[in-house]
Every structure is written in structure tokens, then in C-alpha cells.
Amino acid sequence: MRVTSWLYLVGSRQFGLSSPYDCHIYALRSAAGILLIDAGSGLGHDAVMANLRAEFGPAPGPGAILLTHRHPDHMCGAARLSRELGWPVAASVHTAPVLLAGDEDACDLTEAKANGGYPPELRLEAWAAERTFDDGETVELAGFQLRAIRVRGHSNDSFAYLFAYDGRRCLVSGDIVFYGGVVGMINTPDSSLRGYREDLPKVAGLGVDVLLPGHGLFTMSGGQRHIDAARRELDKGFVPRCIGQGDLIF
Numbered sequence: 001m002r003v004t005s006w007l008y009l010v011g012s013r014q015f016g017l018s019s020p021y022d023c024h025i026y027a028l029r030s031a032a033g034i035l036l037i038d039a040g041s042g043l044g045h046d047a048v049m050a051n052l053r054a055e056f057g058p059a060p061g062p063g064a065i066l067l068t069h070r071h072p073d074h075m076c077g078a079a080r081l082s083r084e085l086g087w088p089v090a091a092s093v094h095t096a097p098v099l100l101a102g103d104e105d106a107c108d109l110t111e112a113k114a115n116g117g118y119p120p121e122l123r124l125e126a127w128a129a130e131r132t133f134d135d136g137e138t139v140e141l142a143g144f145q146l147r148a149i150r151v152r153g154h155s156n157d158s159f160a161y162l163f164a165y166d167g168r169r170c171l172v173s174g175d176i177v178f179y180g181g182v183v184g185m186i187n188t189p190d191s192s193l194r195g196y197r198e199d200l201p202k203v204a205g206l207g208v209d210v211l212l213p214g215h216g217l218f219t220m221s222g223g224q225r226h227i228d229a230a231r232r233e234l235d236k237g238f239v240p241r242c243i244g245q246g247d248l249i250f
């Protein structure tokens with residue numbers, strides 16, 4: 001699905017583009033190549049490949065795959081996409097070891113399968129990230145320069161990526177913060193309000209135009225106000241609205 005000349009969505013549950021277990025998989029196109037944001041669950045692999053080929057031709061050329069965090073709906077598709085496209089995976093030093101080990105416990109897949117959140121056939125295939133980074137580093141991938149910003153709260157390894165393109169300031173927010181000021185606090189061992197208290201200020205005041213979350217609506221303008229809405233609730237001593245509270249974001 002083409003959004004603008006440089007922004008595409010090639011996988012998504014909500015937009016019905018691939019598996020119902022997939023996050024949004026954005027494809028950012030520069031003159032140098034294509035940058036996939038997240039890899040989906042892998043259950044929608046064929047649909048994602050078909051969408052990529054429909055937008056970019058049978059051989060989509062050079063590219064890379066950048067992960068926001070280790071959760072199955074974002075990472076389990078990484079190995080097969082990387083292998084078939086020949087595109088390297090980039091991930092933070094907190095996410096990459098889980099992928100390298102194919103550790104289904106550490107990516108919360110084992111527990112999520114047990115509670116029916118994911119089907120038994122969903123697996124995490126071990127794969128090496130060729131490019132790793134940590135908080136504050138600038139990552140160059142497929143013609144994009146992205147600043148990696150670690151924001152704990154949804155998971156300990158959650159990263160947002162800030163970049164400028166086509167005259168706009170853009171933030172990939174993964175499952176950290178969504179349209180409408182919704183945050184991704186969930187009932188897992190490493191999801192915490194404390195993480196949001198300490199780290200959400202790192203994405204305040206960035207003047208973000210384009211906000212690209214891992215689920216739900218995205219926007220091409222005014223993105224910062226969605227981040228700031230969550231920040232204001234925290235500043236007032238309240239818990240921001242969270243995913244899963246009767247909504248259908250996931």
C-alpha cells in the first residue's frame with residue numbers, strides 16, 4: 001500500500017495486508033534502497049513478499065530490515081525475509097541476542113502461545129543481526145540516517161527511530177506510543193510504567209511530523225501531539241491510556 005512517494009505499508013493486521021499476527025511493516029524507499037521497519041510474525045510472509053514485489057518489482061534491489069523490539073509480531077518474520085531478500089537485519093544490542101539465539105522464551109512467545117495469543121506454528125527462527133547499535137547511536141540503512149532512541153516501558157528493548165526525510169521529521173515508534181497518545185504498557189515482566197516515566201521524555205519536544213507506530217493509525221503530520229498527549233498524563237501523575245483496554249489496536 002503506497003502512502004507517499006517514499007512510504008509504503010507492506011504488512012499489517014489492521015489494514016488487512018498480511019497475517020492477523022503481524023504488526024505494521026513499513027517500507028521506506030530512498031534512492032539507495034528500501035528499509036523495512038519490522039518483519040511481522042512470519043505467518044504473513046508470502047503476503048508481505050507479494051506486497052513488496054507489487055510495489056517494487058520482482059527484484060526489489062538493495063535494502064535492510066530494522067527491528068523495533070523483540071516481540072513475535074515484529075521479529076519472528078525477520079530470518080526468512082532477510083534470507084529471501086538478501087537484506088541484512090539491524091537491531092539493538094538488547095534485541096539482537098534474542099534473535100541470534102532463536103529464544104522463544106525471551107521474546108515472550110512461549111508464554112503468549114500458552115495463553116492463546118499466538119498459534120503453535122509461530123516460531124522464532126534464529127538469525128544474526130549484521131548491524132547492532134545502542135541508545136543514542138545513528139544508524140545508516142538504505143539511504144536513511146536514523147537516531148536510535150531507547151524507550152523502555154513496553155519492553156526493555158524497545159527503540160524509537162528518529163529521521164528526517166522529504167522535509168519532514170519522522171519517528172518510528174514501534175509499540176512505545178500510538179496515535180491518540182496510547183502507550184504500550186502490557187502485562188509482561190519487563191513492561192512498566194517506570195520505563196515510560198524515565199524514558200518517554202526522550203521523545204518529547206522532537207517536533208515530529210510523521211508518526212509511524214507498530215499498530216493502528218499513523219499520521220503524516222502533527223505526530224508530536226500524540227506523543228505529548230501521553231507525556232502530559234505522566235506529568236500529571238496519571239497512567240496514560242494503554243493498549244488492550246477494550247480497543248482493537250492489536
Ligand SMILES: [Zn+2]
Binds near residue numbers: 069071154155175
Ligand atoms: Zn510489542
